Amino acid sequence: MSRAQSADRPGRVTIRDVAQHAGVSVATVSRALAGDRTVTPGTLAKVQQAVRDLDYVVNAHARGLSGRPTPMIAVIATDVRSPFVQHVAAGVQEHAAESGRFCAIFTTQGEAKQETDAVRLMREMNAEGVLLVGGVVDSADYRDRVRGYVQTLGSRLVLCGRPSPGPDIPALVVEYDNIGGAYAATSYLLSAGHRRIALITGRHGFTTTDQRVAGYRKACADFGVEVDERLIIADHTVLDRTAGYLGVQRLLREDADFSAVFTGTDTIASGALTALREAGRRVPDDVSVVGFDDLAFAQELTPPLTTVHLPHEELGRAAARMALSNVQTGSGRDHVLLGTHLVIRDSVRPYVRTAG
Amino acid sequence: MSRAQSADRPGRVTIRDVAQHAGVSVATVSRALAGDRTVTPGTLAKVQQAVRDLDYVVNAHARGLSGRPTPMIAVIATDVRSPFVQHVAAGVQEHAAESGRFCAIFTTQGEAKQETDAVRLMREMNAEGVLLVGGVVDSADYRDRVRGYVQTLGSRLVLCGRPSPGPDIPALVVEYDNIGGAYAATSYLLSAGHRRIALITGRHGFTTTDQRVAGYRKACADFGVEVDERLIIADHTVLDRTAGYLGVQRLLREDADFSAVFTGTDTIASGALTALREAGRRVPDDVSVVGFDDLAFAQELTPPLTTVHLPHEELGRAAARMALSNVQTGSGRDHVLLGTHLVIRDSVRPYVRTAG
Numbered sequence: 001m002s003r004a005q006s007a008d009r010p011g012r013v014t015i016r017d018v019a020q021h022a023g024v025s026v027a028t029v030s031r032a033l034a035g036d037r038t039v040t041p042g043t044l045a046k047v048q049q050a051v052r053d054l055d056y057v058v059n060a061h062a063r064g065l066s067g068r069p070t071p072m073i074a075v076i077a078t079d080v081r082s083p084f085v086q087h088v089a090a091g092v093q094e095h096a097a098e099s100g101r102f103c104a105i106f107t108t109q110g111e112a113k114q115e116t117d118a119v120r121l122m123r124e125m126n127a128e129g130v131l132l133v134g135g136v137v138d139s140a141d142y143r144d145r146v147r148g149y150v151q152t153l154g155s156r157l158v159l160c161g162r163p164s165p166g167p168d169i170p171a172l173v174v175e176y177d178n179i180g181g182a183y184a185a186t187s188y189l190l191s192a193g194h195r196r197i198a199l200i201t202g203r204h205g206f207t208t209t210d211q212r213v214a215g216y217r218k219a220c221a222d223f224g225v226e227v228d229e230r231l232i233i234a235d236h237t238v239l240d241r242t243a244g245y246l247g248v249q250r251l252l253r254e255d256a257d258f259s260a261v262f263t264g265t266d267t268i269a270s271g272a273l274t275a276l277r278e279a280g281r282r283v284p285d286d287v288s289v290v291g292f293d294d295l296a297f298a299q300e301l302t303p304p305l306t307t308v309h310l311p312h313e314e315l316g317r318a319a320a321r322m323a324l325s326n327v328q329t330g331s332g333r334d335h336v337l338l339g340t341h342l343v344i345r346d347s348v349r350p351y352v353r354t355a356g
Numbered sequence: 357m358s359r360a361q362s363a364d365r366p367g368r369v370t371i372r373d374v375a376q377h378a379g380v381s382v383a384t385v386s387r388a389l390a391g392d393r394t395v396t397p398g399t400l401a402k403v404q405q406a407v408r409d410l411d412y413v414v415n416a417h418a419r420g421l422s423g424r425p426t427p428m429i430a431v432i433a434t435d436v437r438s439p440f441v442q443h444v445a446a447g448v449q450e451h452a453a454e455s456g457r458f459c460a461i462f463t464t465q466g467e468a469k470q471e472t473d474a475v476r477l478m479r480e481m482n483a484e485g486v487l488l489v490g491g492v493v494d495s496a497d498y499r500d501r502v503r504g505y506v507q508t509l510g511s512r513l514v515l516c517g518r519p520s521p522g523p524d525i526p527a528l529v530v531e532y533d534n535i536g537g538a539y540a541a542t543s544y545l546l547s548a549g550h551r552r553i554a555l556i557t558g559r560h561g562f563t564t565t566d567q568r569v570a571g572y573r574k575a576c577a578d579f580g581v582e583v584d585e586r587l588i589i590a591d592h593t594v595l596d597r598t599a600g601y602l603g604v605q606r607l608l609r610e611d612a613d614f615s616a617v618f619t620g621t622d623t624i625a626s627g628a629l630t631a632l633r634e635a636g637r638r639v640p641d642d643v644s645v646v647g648f649d650d651l652a653f654a655q656e657l658t659p660p661l662t663t664v665h666l667p668h669e670e671l672g673r674a675a676a677r678m679a680l681s682n683v684q685t686g687s688g689r690d691h692v693l694l695g696t697h698l699v700i701r702d703s704v705r706p707y708v709r710t711a712g
Contacts, residue, residue, distance in 0.1 A: 070477070072477075079446070079449075080436060080442050080445050080446060080449070080461060081442050081443065081446050086436050086437050086442060087437070089436050090435070090436060090437050090463075093435075093436070093463050093465075097465060097467075097470065102462060102473065102474060102477060103462070103463065104460040104461065104462055105436060105460065105461040105462075106458060106459070106460055106461075107446075107449050107459065109449075109453060111453075114453065117458070118458060121426070121428075121458060125481070240652075241652065241656065270653070270656055271656075273656075274656055296596075296597065297626070297653060300597065300626055300627075300629075300630055302658050
């Protein structure tokens with residue numbers, strides 16, 4: 001009930017605003033929205049346009065059975081082909097099923113319009129939870145969108161797997177220790193004596209990339225190792241095999257001096273392993289490799305991959321729980337940070353200076 | 357418009373039925389469904405119960421802006437962690453985005469109730485397309501459910517990646533040549549001289565499994581090779597690495613005589629490769645392996661996997677197109693069968709009789 005009340009807060013667009021905007025009476029708007037067939041097509045069109053212009057949300061009571069919220073948690077993410085999205089969504093799905101709710105997954109292909117459209121649909125349906133899942137380009141436009149979502153969805157909106165957009169936007173956040181994971185991976189390589197560590201990850205500007213680069217830099221700084229910017233390859237939008245494959249090829253082509261590679265995802269690592277194998281560089285004897293994610297296939301790569309474990313399913317469950325629990329921002333429960341840790345397998349060897 | 361008309365066909369539950377069931381007037385039901393606050397909570401509860409009992413779908417005109425259908429195509433599948441589901445859904449998503457619609461993915465965990473609930477929600481929302489995606493246990497209960505879905509959704513329902521439930525259920529179907537793919541894989545191994553071919557796939561009773569076993573049997577029959585039932589391992593529900601790993605371990609434990617393994621998915625193949633490697637059996641020198649799916653990782657396995665290519669994305673696009681095009685059953689356009697083909701890589705060698 002608290003949600004219905006919060007939706008009635010002052011400042012909301014009302015049916016009166018719609019009537020004024022459309023130049024018709026409130027009763028006409030009411031009849032138009034109720035599907036009354038005595039409303040002429042011209043008037044209906046004017047009302048519909050006003051509704052769209054003002055972003056008016058039809059009172060849930062007029063829209064469905066008794067205006068109850070739709071028992072649904074929406075996952076809004078870039079692409080369902082992303083393993084991150086799949087596993088987080090599976091966690092949301094589990095929590096949704098346990099609590100008698102639907103989990104619906106919407107993908108945006110990274111398009112702002114697809115995201116705002118999906119949020120709007122979920123708002124119209126009065127969905128109980130709306131989760132924005134995965135890393136994002138943290139732009140002014142993005143912050144404006146999130147500010148708007150928070151205003152209309154309140155505590156039903158949770159950002160999952162991305163950082164808080166800042167203290168001025170009271171969004172609920174469930175994230176994982178991305179910087180800490182990258183720090184652990186890099187310092188493990190540094191502890192093994194590696195000093196020339198290449199980093200292959202997604203494009204700069206993405207929250208996910210920037211945090212992993214930050215963890216890498218911090219570890220280097222703590223070990224007193226100067227970062228060689230030429231060893232940081234962060235220009236692929238998609239975190240796929242190709243990014244790893246081409247990243248290693250570029251390092252080799254530029255004759256870069258490196259004894260280890262830390263990759264932003266296990267999938268990038270698998271492409272990197274292929275490129276290293278093709279170039280005759282043995283892993284881990286010649287080059288050590290560390291991944292990020294700990295997906296199931298990581299242990300079946302050749303060699304089994306040392307990687308950072310990320311609690312994907314638990315991220316999804318925690319975000320779903322938060323969306324349903326009506327947490328208030330500033331309550332101290334509005335930001336959850338889940339831990340990450342290194343899983344050690346067979347893709348790292350202590351650094352040995354090779355002849356020549 | 358034809359959809360709105362078909363929804364008005366005789367036999368549909370009407371507001372009069374709801375009123376009679378609830379023991380109130382039609383006007384009261386109307387007011388209750390419109391969210392009129394003068395309706396007492398007791399009466400509202402009676403109406404709500406009658407709506408649920410009779411599975412009454414509130415007239416779309418009373419539910420949303422001008423009663424337009426929600427521009428959405430729903431994918432209803434078992435689990436988003438299935439690569440099959442991910443790639444088919446990506447195809448649906450692409451077509452949906454191109455045609456200005458949402459794609460929403462609902463997962464059921466194989467539970468009939470979750471499926472019927474999701475279909476019902478999509479019907480209430482007047483979604484433009486509802487796709488049931490992936491293999492299924494073809495039971496009487498399943499057929500009854502599909503019969504019901506066809507009655508309420510008509511040509512908005514498309515079965516995708518599973519066979520027609522039979523001539524008495526006029527469901528639209530977009531499937532791939534599953535039997536043909538399994539036939540191609542098995543006859544490729546037979547042509548290479550293999551006669552003892554193990555088959556590791558999902559559980560009997562699933563449409564996907566049964567069709568792959570049928571293709572395998574047909575190829576053996578055409579080559580005059582008697583099937584040794586002990587070489588068919590089809591007891592895992594989930595088509596994952598574990599099924600392949602444990603399947604090979606069982607063959608080895610039972611001291612089965614086999615020179616090749618055909619697996620129901622690339623993922624099963626990757627588990628089989630691990631078990632063979634651990635047992636010291638070299639692939640392809642000692643044992644040949646063929647997968648099914650042609651997922652991206654298949655070419656990065658050791659050795660790169662020969663497998664059956666399945667047109668996942670195109671399946672999704674074709675199913676989405678069919679759901680939106682108002683195809684009539686019996687029109688000759690109500691059943692699409694997409695081809696599959698073998699992709700030859702390095703996991704098969706001609707059979708050589710080994711000493712002993």
